[in-house]
Amino acid sequence: MTRPLLHATDLALRFAETSKDVAALEGGEVQVHRGHIVALLGRSGSGKTTWMNVAGLLVRPDSGRLTIDGTDVLSLDDTGRTVFRRDHIGVIFQSFNLLPQMSAAENVALASSRGMRSGRARAEELLDSVGMSRRAAHRPGELSAGEQQRVAIARALVNEPSLLLADEPTGNLDEETESEVLAQFRTAADNGCGVVLITHSSRVAEFADTVAVMRSGHVTMSTAQEVAEA
Numbered sequence: 001m002t003r004p005l006l007h008a009t010d011l012a013l014r015f016a017e018t019s020k021d022v023a024a025l026e027g028g029e030v031q032v033h034r035g036h037i038v039a040l041l042g043r044s045g046s047g048k049t050t051w052m053n054v055a056g057l058l059v060r061p062d063s064g065r066l067t068i069d070g071t072d073v074l075s076l077d078d079t080g081r082t083v084f085r086r087d088h089i090g091v092i093f094q095s096f097n098l099l100p101q102m103s104a105a106e107n108v109a110l111a112s113s114r115g116m117r118s119g120r121a122r123a124e125e126l127l128d129s130v131g132m133s134r135r136a137a138h139r140p141g142e143l144s145a146g147e148q149q150r151v152a153i154a155r156a157l158v159n160e161p162s163l164l165l166a167d168e169p170t171g172n173l174d175e176e177t178e179s180e181v182l183a184q185f186r187t188a189a190d191n192g193c194g195v196v197l198i199t200h201s202s203r204v205a206e207f208a209d210t211v212a213v214m215r216s217g218h219v220t221m222s223t224a225q226e227v228a229e230a
Ligand SMILES: Nc1ncnc2c1ncn2[C@@H]1O[C@H](COP(=O)(O)OP(=O)(O)OP(=O)(O)O)[C@@H](O)[C@H]1O
Pocket: 015, 018, 022, 023, 024, 042, 043, 044, 045, 046, 047, 048, 049, 050, 051, 094
């Protein structure tokens, strides 16, 4: 197989500053190929969000190796990480992180590396593609959780990332909207993106091409069938 878009090995991260010392990540391996959707499955507290924060270059691990698009991203300095993240990675947070005082369209356009003005046209296009064009002028507080989720997805896609990381992207959605949102991720993958979907849901995991299972900070890749039989 071709070189993976993302290759993470032996990532370790310990939260030690508080009185309770937690080993949040304890090794394992994840590979994400272009055009593929990987589900990252695991129980609450197993380290999925922490893994995403490391893969999204938001948090530095204590040790391990992480290559994205051929770049050894852990060797980048802070500026290099910010630029790399903007140009290569789209992140959808578990809690959306939309700016409350901005409209849906502004939230998407503001994330554009091409600036607000040309970002605006792209924002309209993307909001349309997630079925949100009629809510473009609404602020997050005026949107349902599922609608905010769709705005967050549009925002993550604004710079055409090669890697899309989504933390429980369908956690707030009914089944029908979930299917529509999953179709968005499939389209992104068909356009050459590598997608990581963090989820508790076996239905969402079944939709993925590969499953990575996180257990107490240790992650291993499995086929969907192995997961179903476990
Ligand atoms: N900033 C932090 N300081 C200390 N411990 C933390 C911190 N962030 C996370 N943890 C701990 O690390 C572990 C992994 O947390 P993480 O948020 O990655 O889990 P998760 O798999 O995303 O869970 P969920 O499915 O509930 O979102 C948990 O035990 C958590 O309590």
